[in-house]
Amino acid sequence: MAVRSIRNASRIAAVLLLIVFLSAIVACGGTASEPAAAPAATAAPAAPAQASATAAPEPTAMPAMADEDTYLHLAVTPLPQDTFFPWLATSSGHLVFRPIWENPTTISPDTGVSTILPQLAREWDVSPDASEYTFYLQEGVEMHFGWGEFTVQDFIFTVDQQMSDPLAGCKGPLKKFMGYDSMTEMIDAGQAEVIDDYTLKMTLAQPQVDVADWWFNILVVPCAAIRSSAQHAAEGDAMFEQGPAGTGGFQFVNRELKEYTEYEAVPYDHWRVNPEFKRMRISTTPEDLTRLAMLLTGEANMVDIPKVLHQQAIDEGMEVFESPLPSVGLTIMPFGQYELSEVNWNPDTEPWTAAGETGRLVREAMNRAINREQIINELFKGRGEPMYNTIFHDTLEGWNPRWADEFDERYGYDPERAKELLDEAGFPGDNGQNRFYMEVWQSSLPGLPETIEVAQTVAQSFQDIGIDVKLVEVEFARALDAFRDQHDAHFILPVRQTIRQINANARIYYYTGDINPETGLPGGGVAYVEHQIYDDNYEALLRETDPAERHRLAQEMGDHIYDNYRTIPIVNVRATLVANPEEVAEYKFGSLTGVFGHLEYAKAAR
């Protein structure tokens, strides 16, 4: 018995030793070196097979890493979609592409989308009816790694590629105004013409005023982030992993999906700006506290952290950089106001969706139940400004100053008045309780972590005025299914609102469009809220080029939304980054929904 026991024990000990030994080998084997050391883009291929019209020189090898002192390391939350392929990336996902690519047009951090500035298109002409565009492109702009000069061929290639996949965000809208599946098809059909290497004329299938402003803008949407057609002809899609060439102030060095992307300043005089930081890395780090730790330990010198952590960073000598304009807003959408299409419209059981006076009174009550000041001060730590009308802003066309002037009087926090309004609307309930049932959905939104608390506060506020509220926690994707795919949303949901041009947001928020005969669903945008005025004015805005008339159309839409309490506007928030002032002296950025632009203008402290 003893002998057997010892034999068994020897076997066990051997097995255990083997496990520990293997674990040690696994743990210590192949410990990676710092990933920063691998410049993948350097090995440039032979001269391009299909060069652009200007002669492309032999691609040059990438220079050695520059001055260590000017290294910018930005750590941000993980991108919603991470991909090597730009046409598959969302606007937020384009954060990592923006330093290397430029678009035909751009915006300034100070004026935002209200002023569209030239970038790779030095100017453009639009016909009075907004159906013909002529773009005049910059000359003498170098592509990275020696892939020749930027020409109209790169522009055509970029748009074609953006429209090549149903997953590409640009395919639908570009096709709508271009009338073709690609720019090349448009040219073949004679609807677009390459005048010379730097001039392109397009005749649109339907007039649209915002082509240059919106669809070809660097910070707004990534539909025309110009890459090299010559490089693609030589390398195919592999170029996006190996080192895509663009025209930006930074060029690609290396990328690990979901981890980081590395860049370096271009080794020549850039046509627009020579970045002060000679090397740059954008890391994606999921945990907020880890990003703060990275900043405090010097592993990163600029990070994106929630506002509640700002003070801790400031106490340690860090500095908060704020975007000059709000980058994102939070609005509460009372979904189900489908009164135009009447698809899935239930005004009897969901009184906030009712047309006419009943719906207006209920929605006014809901607006007056919410203490916005408290939300801004406590949940956003005072770093927000009131939103007066959903999708509108005083920097955008259509703004009506009375919305701000009358806001306290018409939307101000007054729960007693809210109860009276519900009584007037015909919902007295049982002694002011259980007036009607409502679901408030809460879900986390990237770039706006306060959304959950806002939903909870709103639910409590509605409960306080006698509405029977159920708070439901969902994945945002489930809400997306309901309001986008099925047009069947019947809840109250905080949604993130990017401050963009009125056309763009009106299409998503308020445009119903024709009913699709196959699906039975509206064919417009997402149409959170429906009304004939919104459809008429949106369609007119697409064609109208006279600024005064555009302003009137947008304002008429805004007035109707405001006066009928169609939404519950809450707060506009400026984007913030926290930086080590000993390394980053200044960074003035334009930001839309968590996208930080203008990194090439960041100033080094030493």
Place this chain on the structure above:
Amino acid sequence: MQRFIIFRVGQAIIAVLLVSIIVFMLSNITGDPTSVMLPMGEATPEDIAALKEKWGLDKPLHMRYLVFLGNAVQGDFGESYAFGGQTAMGMVMDRFPATLQLGGLAMVIAVVLGVPLGVITAARKDGWLDYQGKAVAFLGQSVPSFWLGIMLLWLFAVQLGWLPSSGKGGLSHMIMPAFTLGFFQVAALLRLIRSSMLDVLDTEFVKLARIKGVPEWKVIWKHCLRNAFIAPLTYFAIIIGGLFTGTVIVETVFSWPGVGQLAVGAVRGRDFQVLQAVVIIGSSIYIFANLIVDILYAYLDPRIRYT
């Protein structure tokens, strides 16, 4: 023995199959991935339909499962929805070495700390060391790993500056995440070894050894420890599984680019293909580790084969 192995392998295959059904069904009933993938307000109904057809989402659920299963047994979990051009299996395999490194070091930490502490606390029962050991066990099993990770990060990276806060690099990058991952297992092993040692210390052959004048260290570390190891052996399968699944939190806190972080991203982005690959590969490892331990156990203790 052969019959026993065949029986256990059969059970393992059924378990993997059941996991695949559960994972597939659960991930699919959470909604339609096209809602997340396609650009809001910009995709046309035709785009949505084309994408559903491309990904096979237009087919009934059971048909999709059968196609999925057929491909999965060949190691093909499809193309990632969220990472254009990447296969789900390729993505998991790319990140697997990082997770394996972390898990491997965590296991070394668990064994190197857990086993001696278990022996010492048993040998010094009710003494000062025993109370300290119990405190370690209590903390190890009750402190959440995300909290422990953040505390370690704050102390050793921010305050003391001894270790890097995050990312993958040399051994110094692995210390905090591996310790966070292994600390729970240290506590578990400590308790198991201690309990098992106490049983052995109370047996007749130990008393006999002591009466015969065998040195105490030899009694404890040679005779008792060998016999006390059988029970904890089973636990190693659980440790292996725990180290794999535990990386979800630890990799997120320390931004370690492994399978755990990939899984979190896949859940957020409804990247079903990647999620299914992660869960099925993870649970297969767990089941396989259990199978190996079952067989080892039967080999070490033949009575197991007949029960």
